[in-house]
Amino acid sequence: MSATPASRPRVGLFATCLMNVFRPNVGFAAVKLLEEAGCVVEVPDAQTCCGQPGFNSGDYDSARALARQVIAAFEGYDYVVGPSGSCMATIRHDYPTLLAEDPEWKARADRLAAKSHELLSFLHDVLGAKIPEGVRFAHSATYHDSCSGLRSLGIKGQPRALLAQVDGLALREMADTEVCCGFGGTFCVKYPEISTKMVDDKIRNALDTGAEVVLGGDLGCLMNIAGRLRRINAPMRVFHTAEVLAGMASGPGIAGDGKEID
Amino acid sequence: MEIRSREFPKRAVFAIHDANLQQALDRARDGFIGTRAARAAELPEFEQLREEAKNLKNHILENLDFYLEKYEAAVTAAGGHVHWARDAAEARRIILDICKRREARTVCKGKSMISEEIGLNEALIDNGMEVVETDLGEYIIQLAGEPPSHIIAPAVHKTKKQITELFAHSHNRPPKDTVPDLVNEAREVLRGKFFAADIGITGGNFLIAETGSSLIVTNEGNGDLTQTLGKVHIVTTSIEKVVPTLDDVTLLLRLLARSATGQETESYTTLSTGPRRPGDLDGPEEYHVVLVDNGRSKMLAGRFREMLRCIRCGACMNHCPVYGSVGGHAYGWVYPGPMGSVLTPLIKGLDNAYDLPNACTLNGRCGSVCPVKIPLPDLLRELRHLQHQREISPPRQRHALKLWRFAATRPRLYRLGERIAARALALVGKHHRIHSLPLAGGWTDTRDLPAPAGKTFIDQWKARRGQK
Numbered sequence: 001m002s003a004t005p006a007s008r009p010r011v012g013l014f015a016t017c018l019m020n021v022f023r024p025n026v027g028f029a030a031v032k033l034l035e036e037a038g039c040v041v042e043v044p045d046a047q048t049c050c051g052q053p054g055f056n057s058g059d060y061d062s063a064r065a066l067a068r069q070v071i072a073a074f075e076g077y078d079y080v081v082g083p084s085g086s087c088m089a090t091i092r093h094d095y096p097t098l099l100a101e102d103p104e105w106k107a108r109a110d111r112l113a114a115k116s117h118e119l120l121s122f123l124h125d126v127l128g129a130k131i132p133e134g135v136r137f138a139h140s141a142t143y144h145d146s147c148s149g150l151r152s153l154g155i156k157g158q159p160r161a162l163l164a165q166v167d168g169l170a171l172r173e174m175a176d177t178e179v180c181c182g183f184g185g186t187f188c189v190k191y192p193e194i195s196t197k198m199v200d201d202k203i204r205n206a207l208d209t210g211a212e213v214v215l216g217g218d219l220g221c222l223m224n225i226a227g228r229l230r231r232i233n234a235p236m237r238v239f240h241t242a243e244v245l246a247g248m249a250s251g252p253g254i255a256g257d258g259k260e261i262d
Numbered sequence: 263m264e265i266r267s268r269e270f271p272k273r274a275v276f277a278i279h280d281a282n283l284q285q286a287l288d289r290a291r292d293g294f295i296g297t298r299a300a301r302a303a304e305l306p307e308f309e310q311l312r313e314e315a316k317n318l319k320n321h322i323l324e325n326l327d328f329y330l331e332k333y334e335a336a337v338t339a340a341g342g343h344v345h346w347a348r349d350a351a352e353a354r355r356i357i358l359d360i361c362k363r364r365e366a367r368t369v370c371k372g373k374s375m376i377s378e379e380i381g382l383n384e385a386l387i388d389n390g391m392e393v394v395e396t397d398l399g400e401y402i403i404q405l406a407g408e409p410p411s412h413i414i415a416p417a418v419h420k421t422k423k424q425i426t427e428l429f430a431h432s433h434n435r436p437p438k439d440t441v442p443d444l445v446n447e448a449r450e451v452l453r454g455k456f457f458a459a460d461i462g463i464t465g466g467n468f469l470i471a472e473t474g475s476s477l478i479v480t481n482e483g484n485g486d487l488t489q490t491l492g493k494v495h496i497v498t499t500s501i502e503k504v505v506p507t508l509d510d511v512t513l514l515l516r517l518l519a520r521s522a523t524g525q526e527t528e529s530y531t532t533l534s535t536g537p538r539r540p541g542d543l544d545g546p547e548e549y550h551v552v553l554v555d556n557g558r559s560k561m562l563a564g565r566f567r568e569m570l571r572c573i574r575c576g577a578c579m580n581h582c583p584v585y586g587s588v589g590g591h592a593y594g595w596v597y598p599g600p601m602g603s604v605l606t607p608l609i610k611g612l613d614n615a616y617d618l619p620n621a622c623t624l625n626g627r628c629g630s631v632c633p634v635k636i637p638l639p640d641l642l643r644e645l646r647h648l649q650h651q652r653e654i655s656p657p658r659q660r661h662a663l664k665l666w667r668f669a670a671t672r673p674r675l676y677r678l679g680e681r682i683a684a685r686a687l688a689l690v691g692k693h694h695r696i697h698s699l700p701l702a703g704g705w706t707d708t709r710d711l712p713a714p715a716g717k718t719f720i721d722q723w724k725a726r727r728g729q730k
Contacts, residue, residue: 015719021684022712024719031723043723048676054663056624058646058655062667069671147625180583184623189704191621193275196708197587198623227709230695255712256694 011039012074014082014091014116017049018219023254026219029246030083030119037129039079046073050087055094056185067095068105071112079126080116083242084218085149088118093152118149119242120217124158131165135247138168142211143241144202144225145178146218159217159241166244172209176201183224199228207234213253214238226255233258263381263409267594267606267615274588274621282421283589290418294580297524298631305520315517316635318510319571322502323562329471329504330553336474340536342549350380353554357382357463357496358389360550364494366391366460372478372485373397374465375413375574376498376554378596379609382463394455396484398448405432411590413597414522414576419589452484462492462546466499467574468514469551472507475535476551479518479528486532495534495546500554502562502570514573517633522575557609566641569604571634578628578638584621593618600628600638607645613654619645680718688716 011034019026027043034041051066070091074080082088095109123129143163149155163169182188182198189195202225206214214229214236216222226238237253266273277283302308322329334344347353353376361369369391371377383404386393395404402417403410405428410416417425422441429447430437438444464485466476476497478485489495505511519525538545561570579585579599590598595615597605603618619642628638649655650663669676690696691713698706705711717725 015723017680020719021680021687022714024715024717024722027719027723043720045720046673048670048673049666051670053666056643056646057659057663058643058648058650059660059663059667060647060650062663062670065667065671069673147623147627151626151630178627180623180625180627182583182623184625187621187623189702191271191274192704192707193278194584194587194621195623197278198583199709201583201587223712224709226712227695227705230710231708252694254694255710 008038008040009078011041011079011081012077013041013043014050014070014074014080014084014087015043015047016082016084016087016219018223019083022223023219023240025248025251026083026240026242029240029242029248030081032132032246032248033119033123033129033242034081036132037123037127039127042077044073050090052087052090052094053185055090055098060098063094064098067098067109071095071105071108074116075108075112078115079122080112081119081122082116083119083240084220085118085146085153085155086218086220088116089148089152091116118153118155118217120159120162120245121149121153121155123245124161131162131245132247134167135165135245136167137244137247137249139213140170140172140209140211141213141215141244142172142174142206142209143177144174144181144206144214144216144221146216146221147180149217150178155217159215162245163215163241169244172211174205174209174211176205181221181224183220185220188224195224196228199224203228203232203234203236207236212237215241215244217241219254222254226253230255230258235259263378263384263596265595265606265610265614267610267618270592270594270615270617270621273592273594277588277592282424283419286419286421287586287589290412290415291580291586294524294576298521298577298580299524301520301524301526305516308520311513311517312633312635315513315573315633316571318505318513319634322504322506323567323570326501326504326562329506330501333469333471333474333504336471337536337549337551338474340474340549341539342474342536342551345550345552347380347552347554347556349556350554353380353498353552353556354382354385356552357498358385360494360496360548361386361391361461362389364460364548366494368392368394368455368458369461369463370394370396370456370459370488370492371400372462372464372480372488373400373416374463374498375410375596376465376500377463378410379556380498380554382498394452394459396452396456396488397480398445398482398484401448401452402428405429409591409596411598412576412579413574413601419591456487456491459488459492461494461496462488462490463496463498464489466497466503466551467518468511469499469504470506470508470511470533471504473533473535475533477511477531477533479515479531481523481525481529483530486530489532489534489546490544492546494548494550495537497534497549497551498554499551500556501558502572518573518575521577521631521633561608565644566604566608568636569601569608569641571636572601573634574601575633577631577633581627581631583625583627584623600642601636604638604641604645612645612649612652616649616654619643619649677718677720681721684714684718685716687711688714
């Protein structure tokens with residue numbers, strides 16, 4: 001049974017910077033999942049970045065400017081949904097703090113925060129959605145819990161519950177799945193040796209499961225993990241969870257499949 | 263102790279390639295994290311205790327002057343002396359004066375991070391005294407001539423093999439291979455020192471305002487010997503350690519042991535109140551407390567007040583993947599890990615420790631285990647904010663941020679930039695990845711960069727759905 005048009009929620013898709021440039025497939029997977037779940041999806045043109053790079057670098061003024069821009073671009077929607085725990089945590093938690101001194105903007109930030117969600121938790125917690133029928137992914141996979149999603153938004157069970165509906169998929173939990181992969185935004189290029197040590201720890205745990213695929217909900221982490229896997233020629237593919245749930249993980253994984261010969 | 267936090271990037275890389283250190287860090291991490299989780303899981307009220315502890319500490323900090331004066335009055339009533347030290351130099355001078363007046367030659371010490379903070383050992387040694395650290399970990403690093411690398415496990419960076427070699431060399435005895443043999447050897451050597459000590463100096467985990475007691479927790483009992491056998495007991499501690507009542511302190515003790523070592527309680531919880539009283543079988547003739555401020559009043563008055571809730575359990579560093587990768591010495595001063603990355607810039611200056619608040623992924627695991635719920639990632643970000651405001655951050659970073667802001671607040675320009683990036687990176691990519699990229703060595707030296715498909719999501723979306 002499909003919802004009537006009048007009751008279909010209008011969702012503004014937050015197209016994260018990394019998704020927009022590096023992995024558009026994640027955006028289309030998000031659109032497919034949201035539309036199948038009965039939403040009307042739009043991609044507001046006035047959006048750019050959530051402002052987190054500025055915020056986490058201590059440039060609060062710039063982050064504030066971006067926060068106002070996002071609020072203005074998205075406040076007309078029923079919901080704001082993005083395929084990233086990290087960007088959505090910025091909108092949900094940091095905008096109200098950043099704009100706390102300005103009563104008008106604070107109120108607008110609070111209202112936007114209340115209707116902003118990371119994609120997988122939105123599908124599971126808000127819509128109670130089932131994944132599209134007939135989605136099959138006959139591979140073993142391990143799931144990396146990205147830090148912002150996990151600790152700021154409480155995303156842990158939702159992606160797993162959704163993945164459990166995928167035909168053929170076997171989830172194998174890795175040790176230390178809740179430990180940071182070493183991405184950390186600009187951290188990974190400011191302190192590359194520490195970051196590499198951390199992603200090596202992550203990869204060792206992932207490989208130890210014997211799974212074929214690493215899944216996660218944040219492209220920053222996934223690009224970091226995939227980039228390191230490719231560099232050490234480890235035969236493990238990486239996808240955003242949305243790609244698998246939408247049945248759109250048939251192409252090459254992030255940074256390729258590691259089987260091509262240079 | 264001289265601050266070397268500016269060398270963090272260099273020392274961190276060195277640490278990552280130190281095989282002994284990595285072995286020691288792996289072992290420590292496996293031990294600390296599992297035991298803490300097990301103890302926390304045993305208490306259904308653990309999360310509630312964290313909340314209560316946070317509220318208790320907030321209440322104390324709001325009334326710190328009141329509780330400190332109450333504490334001072336209680337110590338004085340019990341026959342002890344309270345000394346107020348504005349900074350490290352004043353604290354050293356107060357302690358030296360006491361030691362000199364008593365013509366001390368040998369000083370035994372229990373573990374105290376404040377003592378490290380104020381550089382006490384060097385001061386005592388420079389004045390001709392023998393200083394003996396009696397906590398096993400502290401004893402090990404004293405022999406090795408190194409600073410602590412962890413606030414509750416100072417020698418956690420050492421492997422057993424290294425300690426075997428160190429003891430054999432320092433004690434001039436045959437090498438001992440087992441932990442019990444090593445511990446027994448240290449005990450034998452230290453026993454004589456305890457009896458020879460003129461003065462015993464300990465830290466103080468908590469100060470009880472209602473009774474004027476100082477409280478220490480140890481697992482070796484060395485603190486008890488240190489403070490009861492010397493003729494003088496000096497407690498070196500800082501102003502935020504005061505707690506109103508004995509009831510209150512039990513709340514913090516329940517959290518401290520579980521969060522620190524994963525024990526329900528430490529082996530020894532020792533209260534000392536004033537000097538030896540008539541009829542007491544042991545105890546010091548004099549009892550002194552040196553209350554160190556050293557930047558804490560300033561913290562109390564500003565936006566970093568929450569840091570003063572810290573009860574020094576070490577859980578934040580045990581759970582920090584950066585600390586777990588580089589160890590404590592990389593941080594370059596007394597306090598390592600997340601709590602150290604907040605405290606060091608605040609006590610020693612923002613520009614002396616630029617990297618510490620920045621070398622963090624803001625993953626939030628430290629805050630999630632902190633027994634008094636200090637929002638460590640928020641405080642670290644706040645320090646970055648101060649560094650940005652005061653232009654301590656690198657000019658290159660500030661320029662990049664300006665450029666980013668200029669583009670990101672102009673959606674059409676930003677879109678163009680993303681479009682160019684997606685196309686250019688797609689061109690240099692091969693097999694969906696990029697092996698090396700000029701100016702992106704921070705990424706591509708050790709990782710491939712995923713190559714974009716060529717068109718951005720938003721461009722493809724518009725092409726498919728038409729512009730709205």
